[in-house]
Amino acid sequence: MLVKLFVQNYALIKELDLEFENGLTIITGETGAGKSILLGALSLILGTRADSSVLLDKNEKCIVEGTFRIEEYELNEFFNSNDLDYENITALRREINPAGKSRAFINDTPVTVNLLKELGDRLIDIHSQHQTLMLNDNSFQLNLIDSFSGTAGLKNQYRETYSNYRKLKKEYGTLKEKADKNRADLEYYQFQLNQIEEAKLKQGEQAELEAEQELLSHAEEIKLALSSSSNLFIAEGISILSMLREVKTNIGRIRTFLPDSESFLSRTESSLIELDDLATEIEKLAVSIEADPQKLTHVNNRLDIIYSLMQKHRVNDLNELIKKKDEIKDLIDSIVSSDERLNELEVLLEKEVNSLKLFSEEMSEKRRSVLPVIELRITELLKQLGIPNAKFRISVTQLPEFTPSGVDYADFLFSANKQIAPENLAKIASGGELSRVMLSLKSLLTRNNNLPTIIFDEIDAGVSGEVADKVGQILSGMGKYMQVINITHLPQVASRGTRHYHVYKDDTDNSTFTRVKLLSPEERILEVARLLSGSEITEIAMKNARELLKAGIN
Numbered sequence: 001m002l003v004k005l006f007v008q009n010y011a012l013i014k015e016l017d018l019e020f021e022n023g024l025t026i027i028t029g030e031t032g033a034g035k036s037i038l039l040g041a042l043s044l045i046l047g048t049r050a051d052s053s054v055l056l057d058k059n060e061k062c063i064v065e066g067t068f069r070i071e072e073y074e075l076n077e078f079f080n081s082n083d084l085d086y087e088n089i090t091a092l093r094r095e096i097n098p099a100g101k102s103r104a105f106i107n108d109t110p111v112t113v114n115l116l117k118e119l120g121d122r123l124i125d126i127h128s129q130h131q132t133l134m135l136n137d138n139s140f141q142l143n144l145i146d147s148f149s150g151t152a153g154l155k156n157q158y159r160e161t162y163s164n165y166r167k168l169k170k171e172y173g174t175l176k177e178k179a180d181k182n183r184a185d186l187e188y189y190q191f192q193l194n195q196i197e198e199a200k201l202k203q204g205e206q207a208e209l210e211a212e213q214e215l216l217s218h219a220e221e222i223k224l225a226l227s228s229s230s231n232l233f234i235a236e237g238i239s240i241l242s243m244l245r246e247v248k249t250n251i252g253r254i255r256t257f258l259p260d261s262e263s264f265l266s267r268t269e270s271s272l273i274e275l276d277d278l279a280t281e282i283e284k285l286a287v288s289i290e291a292d293p294q295k296l297t298h299v300n301n302r303l304d305i306i307y308s309l310m311q312k313h314r315v316n317d318l319n320e321l322i323k324k325k326d327e328i329k330d331l332i333d334s335i336v337s338s339d340e341r342l343n344e345l346e347v348l349l350e351k352e353v354n355s356l357k358l359f360s361e362e363m364s365e366k367r368r369s370v371l372p373v374i375e376l377r378i379t380e381l382l383k384q385l386g387i388p389n390a391k392f393r394i395s396v397t398q399l400p401e402f403t404p405s406g407v408d409y410a411d412f413l414f415s416a417n418k419q420i421a422p423e424n425l426a427k428i429a430s431g432g433e434l435s436r437v438m439l440s441l442k443s444l445l446t447r448n449n450n451l452p453t454i455i456f457d458e459i460d461a462g463v464s465g466e467v468a469d470k471v472g473q474i475l476s477g478m479g480k481y482m483q484v485i486n487i488t489h490l491p492q493v494a495s496r497g498t499r500h501y502h503v504y505k506d507d508t509d510n511s512t513f514t515r516v517k518l519l520s521p522e523e524r525i526l527e528v529a530r531l532l533s534g535s536e537i538t539e540i541a542m543k544n545a546r547e548l549l550k551a552g553i554n
Contacts, residue, residue, distance in 0.1 A: 010055075027500075172342065230282045
């Protein structure tokens with residue numbers, strides 16, 4: 001319930017701090033005094049849009065804060081899932097700065113306006129003239145029926161199943177669309193994979209083949225160069241090795257006369273050994289190299305296959321081509337595995353559909369069982385509210401698909417005349433009739449637990465006399481089970497409240513402010529008398545006011 005409302009720098013409100021209790025709270029005031037301004041301020045913490053135009057002082061920020069006692073609303077999960085600190089006494093605050101920027105808070109934690117609205121909607125229900133549009137909202141209609149049919153637990157099971165069904169259905173649709181597209185290309189992917197696999201590619205093969213191709217392509221030139229080099233080392237007569245041996249002999253003759261010759265001799269011997277080995281290797285290599293046109297053709301064909309595949313798959317080397325082969329294989333595997341997952345999803349979806357059918361059928365049965373009771377009670381209330389020939393019916397039909405609320409579609413039917421059969425409520429009822437239907441419906445809901453604070457904005461517009469008194473009784477009865485705040489112009493209704501606030505304008509030389517005052521018992525008599533007689537309060541009006549207030553208390 002709403003415990004406290006603080007408003008600062010909003011429209012004509014400079015600052016006000018109101019406290020609320022359970023029961024029926026009445027708010028009255030002359031036309032234009034600012035009752036709608038009060039609702040406008042309250043709507044800020046319910047997520048309505050706002051800009052700097054709402055600021056009274058354009059240099060200061062606007063603050064609206066509502067404090068609520070929430071322990072009865074089972075909101076722990078909401079706070080946990082949104083990473084908020086739960087408090088039995090919770091504050092919702094909205095700030096608008098001079099630049100028009102809005103900020104929202106729950107228990108001093110910054111939140112989005114949407115999250116503030118989500119919580120606010122579970123704490124306050126503001127009924128205004130336009131809210132009668134909800135009477136044609138299937139969700140509102142089914143929720144009202146469900147509040148009488150005892151389907152809360154069943155509905156929770158259904159919604160949990162429906163949520164899982166929607167997730168599975170979305171996954172199935174996405175996967176099937178992707179699988180259908182890939183399946184059309186599966187033959188092509190398989191052809192590509194077979195082509196690469198038939199090539200039997202090996203890591204490093206390209207570099208080896210290119211080196212072998214280079215050697216075979218120049219075999220004659222290489223053999224000639226190696227043979228010529230070998231001859232320079234070992235040819236008879238003058239050769240590199242024979243001359244080096246002569247150098248060794250010459251130095252050997254002087255080794256006893258020249259100490260340094262030992263070093264020269266050693267180095268010459270080392271060079272001779274090294275060059276001898278080199279000559280042997282060159283000679284062996286020259287002998288081994290032979291022109292092989294057949295082998296060259298094989299190497300060229302192998303490289304042509306590799307180059308062709310590289311070009312086809314737009315890669316730069318053999319490693320990338322092998323990686324591409326793995327990617328194609330993974331894609332083919334995913335297509336095959338997606339078929340397996342689709343089969344799994346079909347089984348899971350069938351199971352969820354069967355569960356949804358069972359839950360929805362049971363909900364439908366329970367809903368239909370309470371329709372006569374609701375129709376009778378609403379019809380009786382409408383007759384008491386001045387529609388003597390009222391007929392109220394509820395038509396429930398089956399939808400072809402599952403919805404978050406089941407497969408039922410509810411239609412509220414109404415007629416105010418004997419000769420006219422009930423038709424769609426929103427199409428046939430006048431504005432005043434819609435308001436009375438809404439009041440009747442919400443009065444039936446009051447005995448249910450965990451209902452939010454309800455605020456009526458002139459729900460009694462267009463009624464008077466006995467009907468006005470009946471409206472007051474209904475609102476007073478609702479106040480025994482929940483917190484009700486009602487803005488009214490009717491003395492019969494105003495006299496029923498447990499608390500009474502008066503909204504008025506305070507004019508000074510330079511400014512006008514909207515103020516709100518909690519009325520004392522004597523002040524309430526004066527206010528009810530004003531509602532009875534107008535600006536000139538008579539003694540008869542005062543007497544009638546006392547009688548109304550006395551009747552209201554009783």
